Amino acid sequence: MHVNLILDRVFYFNTMRQWAVAVGIAAAAFLVLWVAQRLLLGRLTAMARRTATGVDDVVVHLVSKTRLYFLAAAAIVIGSRALTLPPSTDGYLRTAFVLVLLAQCGRWGVAAVNLWIHRQAVRRTTHGDATSASTIRAIGVVAKLVLWTIVFITALAKFGVNVTALVTGLGIGGIAIALAVQNVLGDVLAALAIVLDKPFDVGDAIVVGDVQGTVEHIGLKTTRIRSTSGEQIIVSNGELLKRDIHNYKRMSERRVSFTTDVTYDTPPDLLARVPVILREIITAQQPIRFDRSHFVSYTDSSLRVETVYFVLDPGYDRYLDIQQTINLELLRRFAAEKIRFAHPTQTVIVRGAGAPPLGAA
Numbered sequence: 001m002h003v004n005l006i007l008d009r010v011f012y013f014n015t016m017r018q019w020a021v022a023v024g025i026a027a028a029a030f031l032v033l034w035v036a037q038r039l040l041l042g043r044l045t046a047m048a049r050r051t052a053t054g055v056d057d058v059v060v061h062l063v064s065k066t067r068l069y070f071l072a073a074a075a076i077v078i079g080s081r082a083l084t085l086p087p088s089t090d091g092y093l094r095t096a097f098v099l100v101l102l103a104q105c106g107r108w109g110v111a112a113v114n115l116w117i118h119r120q121a122v123r124r125t126t127h128g129d130a131t132s133a134s135t136i137r138a139i140g141v142v143a144k145l146v147l148w149t150i151v152f153i154t155a156l157a158k159f160g161v162n163v164t165a166l167v168t169g170l171g172i173g174g175i176a177i178a179l180a181v182q183n184v185l186g187d188v189l190a191a192l193a194i195v196l197d198k199p200f201d202v203g204d205a206i207v208v209g210d211v212q213g214t215v216e217h218i219g220l221k222t223t224r225i226r227s228t229s230g231e232q233i234i235v236s237n238g239e240l241l242k243r244d245i246h247n248y249k250r251m252s253e254r255r256v257s258f259t260t261d262v263t264y265d266t267p268p269d270l271l272a273r274v275p276v277i278l279r280e281i282i283t284a285q286q287p288i289r290f291d292r293s294h295f296v297s298y299t300d301s302s303l304r305v306e307t308v309y310f311v312l313d314p315g316y317d318r319y320l321d322i323q324q325t326i327n328l329e330l331l332r333r334f335a336a337e338k339i340r341f342a343h344p345t346q347t348v349i350v351r352g353a354g355a356p357p358l359g360a361a
Contacts, residue, residue, distance in 0.1 A: 014083050014084055014085075018082060018083055018084075019083070021082050022079040022080060022082040022083050023079060024079075025078060025079040025081075025082050026075045026076050026078060026079025026080075027075070027079075029074070029075035029078040029079060030071055030072055030074075030075035033071045033074060033075060034068070034071055037063065037066055037071065040063055041060065041063050041064055044056060044059055044060045044063060045060050048060050057115075058112060058115060061111055061112070061115050062108050062111055062112065065107055065108060065111040066104065066108075067104060067107065069100060070100055070101070070103075070104040073096070073097050073100040073101075074097070076093075076097075077093065077094075077097050080093055095158055095159070098158050099155055099158065102151050102154055102155050102158075103151070105151065106147060106148055106151040109144075109147045109151075110144055110147065110148075113140050113143050113144050113147070114140070116140070117136055117137055117139075117140040120136045120195075121136050121137060136195055139191075139192055139195070186238040187220070187221040187222070187236050187237045187238045188220050188221065188237075189238075190236075190237035190238045190240065190241050191218065191219065191220045191221070191237045193241060194218055194223070194237060194240075194241070195218070199241075199245050199247065200215055200245060200247050200249075201215065201218075202215050202216065202217065202218060203215060203249070204247050204248075204249040204250070205247075205248045205249050206225070206245055206246060206247050206248065206249075207245075207246040207248070208225075208235065208240060208243050208244070208245050208246070209243050211225060211227065211233050211235065212227060212228050213225040213226045213227035213228055213233060214226045216232065218237075219237075220237075221236060221237060222234050222235060222236050222237060223235050223236075223237055223240055248314065248316070249314075251314040252314060253289075253310045253311060253312050253313075253314060254310065254311040254313075254314055254316075254319050255308065255310055256308070256309055256310070256311060256319065256323065257306065257307070257308045258306075258307055258323075259304050259305065259306050259307070260274065260278065260304070260305045260307065260330070260341075261299065261301075261302035261303065261304050261305075261341065261342040261343075262274060262302060262303050262305070262339055262340060262341060262342055263302065263303070263340045263341075263342045264301075264302070264303060264342070265340075266303060266339060266340070270337065270338075270339060271295060271303060272295075273337065273339075274293075274295070274305050274339065275293040275294055275295065275305055275307070277330070277333050277334075277337070278293040278305065278307050278326075278330070279293055281326050281329045281330060281333065282307070282309050282326060284329075285322050285325060285326065287311065287312035287313055288309055288310070288311060288312065288322065289309065289310040289312060290309050291308040291309050291310060292306075292307070292308050293305060293306070293307040293308070294306060300344070301342055301343070301344050301345045302342030302343075303342070
């Protein structure tokens with residue numbers, strides 16, 4: 001009887017019995033949510049281990065970052081449904097839950113950004129591209145700053161603060177800053193494009209316009225290239241992406257085309273031997289894929305044979321070694337078969353004062 005009197009006592013518009021039921025519902029809801037999170041995390045982790053995709057790994061990471069305070073806030077909201085609360089209190093409770101939800105969404109966003117940064121940094125560090133990994137981390141800091149700014153503005157709006165002026169001010173200020181530092185901002189966005197699209201990596205041999213060398217560093221504003229003559233060339237990322245980039249490190253094979261000129265007094269039968277000789281010399285080299293060799297044209301001072309082959313090793317030194325061997329062997333074969341190389345010549349005809357014109361009988 002004494003217990004019933006206590007349970008029937010009214011406290012803040014509800015009996016103690018209703019409060020006890022609400023607390024029990026909240027505790028049960030918290031326990032169910034926590035067990036559901038553990039079970040879901042275990043099932044998703046097992047599933048992620050059996051697949052090669054990265055989406056399930058992201059889901060597992062986000063579920064693992066769900067905090068207990070979010071589960072507790074959700075459980076309190078569920079338990080409060082068993083109570084009769086004033087509209088103002090109910091509104092405060094909903095606002096508090098929204099703030100907790102925003103904080104949890106912010107943590108989910110940060111977790112997703114951190115996971116992406118970690119994967120990109122590990123991938124680039126594994127390939128010896130530590131500078132791009134640093135750029136990725138800097139971009140991640142900017143992304144997290146933008147994320148928390150959005151969360152903060154949303155929270156202010158939930159508290160009834162008029163954020164229109166704030167958003168307008170941020171927009172105008174952002175435009176003014178963007179106009180003031182548009183070149184720097186363009187280079188930063190270009191760095192993001194380089195990191196994501198990867199037209200080249202650190203260590204790649206590239207040619208951009210009249211710049212030729214090896215990429216040493218990819219920064220937020222500039223890319224540093226060690227030229228073939230030894231000096232370091234610093235190019236802004238924005239200007240770099242405006243030009244055609246030739247990446248020789250990613251070349252799987254090298255196409256080589258060269259011409260061989262012989263003199264006009266070479267007999268046709270001997271001229272026909274030139275493509276055959278070139279084919280024999282080139283096919284004896286390794287690793288080579290012969291393409292063609294033909295007598296293609298009459299020039300001002302020679303008969304021209306054009307030859308094309310592919311070096312299956314993209315290394316420039318390897319190509320030079322093979323071409324040197326071909327050139328030396330070609331000299332030996334031409335000397336043995338009495339074939340003469342042509343060189344630019346001109347024939348000057350000198351006529352006396354009383355000589356008849358050319359073509360006259």
